[in-house]
Amino acid sequence: MAFLRRLLSFFASFIPTKSSQNRPREVRSDEPIVRYIIDSKHFHKPKHVVKPDAFLPNGDPPTTSVFRVDGLSSDDVWGIGHRIANKRSRTLKARADFDTRALMGTPLKLDADDDPPRHANIIGWPLEKSDRLQLALEIAEKSSLLVVP
Amino acid sequence: MNSFALPLPDFPSFWAAGDRSVTRSALRTAVPVFETEAQSSSVSIDDVRRELRRALAVAASEASTADWDGYGAKAVSASAISHAAELLDSLPTTVPPPDISIHPDGEVGFFWTRGKRLSVAVSISPTGLVSFASLHGHRRLHGSEYLVNGLPSSLALVLRQLHSDEE
Numbered sequence: 001m002a003f004l005r006r007l008l009s010f011f012a013s014f015i016p017t018k019s020s021q022n023r024p025r026e027v028r029s030d031e032p033i034v035r036y037i038i039d040s041k042h043f044h045k046p047k048h049v050v051k052p053d054a055f056l057p058n059g060d061p062p063t064t065s066v067f068r069v070d071g072l073s074s075d076d077v078w079g080i081g082h083r084i085a086n087k088r089s090r091t092l093k094a095r096a097d098f099d100t101r102a103l104m105g106t107p108l109k110l111d112a113d114d115d116p117p118r119h120a121n122i123i124g125w126p127l128e129k130s131d132r133l134q135l136a137l138e139i140a141e142k143s144s145l146l147v148v149p
Numbered sequence: 150m151n152s153f154a155l156p157l158p159d160f161p162s163f164w165a166a167g168d169r170s171v172t173r174s175a176l177r178t179a180v181p182v183f184e185t186e187a188q189s190s191s192v193s194i195d196d197v198r199r200e201l202r203r204a205l206a207v208a209a210s211e212a213s214t215a216d217w218d219g220y221g222a223k224a225v226s227a228s229a230i231s232h233a234a235e236l237l238d239s240l241p242t243t244v245p246p247p248d249i250s251i252h253p254d255g256e257v258g259f260f261w262t263r264g265k266r267l268s269v270a271v272s273i274s275p276t277g278l279v280s281f282a283s284l285h286g287h288r289r290l291h292g293s294e295y296l297v298n299g300l301p302s303s304l305a306l307v308l309r310q311l312h313s314d315e316e
Binding site: 038039041042044047049051052053056057058059065088089090128129130131133134136137138141 | 248265278
């Protein structure tokens with residue numbers, strides 16, 4: 001029986017899942033995007049706002065890690081966040097929901113690498129910190145804060 | 150500066166090696182909250198300022214090693230903390246206390262918000278460069294200035310704008 005289960009699981013791994021099925025690399029101009037928040041300093045609970053800190057990029061080249069959540073249920077969206085936080089041995093605190101229109105008119109773009117599935121990076125961050133702060137502030141303002149239920 | 154007596158968080162014994170390395174004593178120098186009023190009666194620090202310095206010390210302790218955010222962030226440096234403490238001291242008493250955090254690039258962040266599209270974000274670098282960005286309705290202003298003689302004038306302007314109709 002265990003063998004059959006393993007065999008079934010092996011073949012199931014070749015079936016495209018809901019998370020990766022038919023998702024184009026090109027990101028639509030109104031696609032829903034989520035930034036998962038694992039630091040409570042990245043949002044202001046009493047005023048219910050996302051702070052720009054949540055969007056400031058890491059690394060060189062600087063990127064901000066986000067997920068494309070089009071077509072997913074609310075539970076699925078939270079599920080991705082919990083998995084991401086667990087991977088880092090952290091606890092998911094909240095999420096910032098926005099759509100790609102928040103990046104319009106800015107030098108920022110979404111690079112959908114799909115690694116892990118549905119993952120994308122916000123790229124194109126300018127060099128100057130004040131420019132980055134302004135962009136992060138703008139995206140944060142256009143985001144909706146959802147605290148972990 | 151002497152040893153501290155305030156109930157402060159337990160700091161990691163040493164920060165990252167190299168020129169970023171910071172010991173507890175260096176942190177005491179950078180964030181003078183570690184010096185109590187009893188130890189330095191000549192310096193009067195009001196409760197708000199003391200609480201802000203404590204918040205700065207807590208934020209610094211949480212970001213004292215590389216990758217503190219799980220996304221590969223840089224550790225905060227003693228000089229960034231020191232400049233941030235200086236900026237805190239230069240804030241007018243009419244400005245409400247900011248939220249204090251550490252940014253992924255290791256700079257210290259201050260944030261004020263009065264709700265939607267009424268926010269100011271500030272970043273203080275290890276060299277004392279103060280970068281800021283603000284949203285005031287549809288007005289945006291951002292820039293940077295070195296912390297030389299107190300609060301940079303451009304930052305003073307956006308903070309005054311943010312809190313002007315509160316007064």
